[in-house]
Amino acid sequence: MQLLRAILLVIICLCFSSSILNAQETVNDSLGTKLRLIHGGRFIQGMSGGERVLEQDFPLSTVGQFYGNAEDPAHVTWITKPYYIAETEVTVAQFQAFVKATGYQTSAETAKTQMVGWEPTPEEKPLYQSYDFTRSEKFNWKNPGFEQKPNHPVVGISHADAKAFCEWLSNKEGVTYRLPTEAEWEFACRAGTQTYFSFGDNAKGVVHQYGNLGNAELEKFRKHAAERQWLLDWENAPEDGFVFTSPVGNFQANPWGLHDMHGNVWEWCEDLWLDTVYKDFSRPKYNKPTLTALDPVNRDRPQTSTNDFHTIRGGCWYNGDLPCRSSNRTYWDREDAACYIGFRIVREAGENIPRNALVDYESEKQAIQSIEAAGGEIFSSRGLDLEVRFSGNQIDESAIYALSELRDFKRLNLGWRQRDALISQSAFNAIAELSELESLELGDNVNPDEVNLSVLSKLKNLKVLHFPRSRPLNDSHLKSLASLKSLTDFRCFGTGGGLTDQGLKSISGNRSLEQLHIDENEATGEFLKNFVGCPLKGMTLTGIYNTPGKLNDEGVLTLVEFPLLETLTISRQPELTGKAMNVIVQLKHLQRLQLEDCPQMQDKDFVELSALSRLQYVELT
Secondary structure (H helix, E strand, O other), X not given: OHHXXXXXXXXXXXXXXXXXXXXXXXXXOOOOOEEEEEOOEEEEEOOOOXXXXXXXXXXXXXXXXXXXXXXXOOEEEEEOOOXXXXXXXXXXXXXXXXXXXXXXXXXXXOOOOOEEEEOOOOOOOOHHHOOOEEEEOOOEOOEOOOOOOOOXXXXXXXXXXXXXXXXXXXXXXXXXXXXXXXXXXXXXXXXXXXXOEOOEOOOOOOHHHOOOOOOHHHXXXXXXXXXXXXOOOOOOOOOOXXXXXXXXXXXXXXXXXXXXXXXXXXXXXXXXXXXXXXXHHOOOOOOOOOOOEEOOOOOOOOOOOOOOEEEXXXXXXXXXXXXXOOOOOEEEEOOOOEOOEEOOOXXXXXXXXXXXXXXXXXXXXXXXXXXXXXXXXXXXXXXXXEEEEEOXXXXXXXXXXXXXXXXXXXXXXEOOOOOOOOOOHHHHHHHHOOOOOOEEEOOOOOOOOOOXXXXXXXXXXXXXXXXXXXXXXXXXXXXXXXXXXXXXXXXXXXXXXXXXXXHHHHHOOOOOOOEEXXXXXXXXXXXXXXXXXXXXXXXXXXXXXXXXXXXXXXXXXXXXXXXXXXXXXXXXXXXXXXXXXXXXXXXXXXXXXXXXXXXXXXXXXXXXXXXXXXXXXXXXX
16 A cells, blocks of 8 residues: 555656646735645544534534534535635725726626625614614615725626626636635634634634734624624624725635634635535445545535525624634535625646645555455545454455554454454554554454554554453553553453562553453552553453452452543452452442452442442342
8 A cells, every 4th residue: 555655656756757846826916815735635524413522512603503414424525626816805906907808797796696784783673673684775885885905806797797707817817716615614724723713622712813804893883793703792792803804815814824704704615515415425324434425526416406696704893703614514506695705716736736635545445445355444424534354364464554444443342253364564564653543442353462463652642542352462462552542441351360569550541541350360459559640541450260269359449530430340259258348338439340259248248239229220149
């Protein structure tokens, strides 16, 4: 897989070696617009959970019930074609140059629509009879109902008007200008982030630095205008300085150098509006990942056969935080215009720009094919986080190396049963390079005596680590895991002997540990003192089959230091007496208890279990 990727990159480099040197990260059009090169890539488009999630995450919003559902599900989208996108929205002056050169009249000027303009009702009107906008023939891009300067974003522009501008500019300059697709717009807006906004998840108190929204200054100018959208401390909330539109580029850019992606004016996209279009990428099965979109654009599926709605993005000067999120999508009619809708242009990249994103996409596609050909299956618990399970009798180790090409790859289960099909140290090292891995379940194929387990310390995000009974660990193995610090769930077996308190102390550096399951060990329980302070919720302490366990009453005393314990399994521990039960009954959160083969415990010792009000399952043998 690495070789394939390298070959593809070499081919591209050979094809474009001379032109890459001339590829510009920014270009300027003849109107003074600076456009930035977006190379393309992979991102998560949309959001899952709909209005239910938004109402929880945006408690200050008063419009949560109207947003989110058209953004579901969040899914992987690949933009494989590079493009240039304008740093700023098209300005009044730039649109004026177009009109002067062509004599063009907008949809509002030719009476194809009555434009929505700013014309609020008198203040004395009761709230339920008040409104801030009205439709009228008097409104157009020259008169949106408020004053604009030449460097403000032009508004009152229909989708048809924006397309006409792009066509004129394309003919003028000999390169193709157009509107961004929805996917291109969101990719550029997110700029590598996965938060609600390109500057984080929370707009309160910071958004005035990044965009022109319906903020405190709007509320002070027109009572209830901003309050209809979200609730803030209007007297003390920071202002962005503008009631209506602001000069383009006035606020901090996003990480890719683009301004006003949140707020100022809504921006037209190329796509027809269809509220269910993301459903095309829903999970085919409950445990499978969402499908992948490849350079998506909706040009032929309208919402209904009688409308011509197109997508708008970004929110505007009148909106609160919720509509201005990176993933929010809504619509407006193609010929319609409003004092809060403008546009931003895209310029298609020339053939001299390398298609690196396409190489990355093909590499990921080939990796998935290699993994599946080697008996691997890809699953997902939430649609985006990937899990790979190998369950066949054999494996081609090339599939292990292919795992590095998977994005959002979180969990690996090496569960095949053929004991002779062992993973080499080289392949195990490759697993240790999967930096985003959060869960690793090893199978018969990893022999701890033949691989260096210490390389797993490279997995800084690893939370779950499970070893199978067929490959038991001892103190020496655990000491090689001592550098791991991120685990929340650990399970191993000491079936072969030699798994004692000394070795178990080695993994106590995992201070967030919630699940600790040590089956068939020879520990007295003294090691538990090293785990005091960990938020343990589940624990297993069993002895080796046909061998007396060494867990004693003194070791069990430490259990009181884990008040969050919900499940506890103790088995084959003949040294435990009723004193151990006196400790167990102090675990007030205990819900599940298994006590097996602890012969010194008497029937009378179990009576006190009735004090555990949360206990739901008990197994005593």
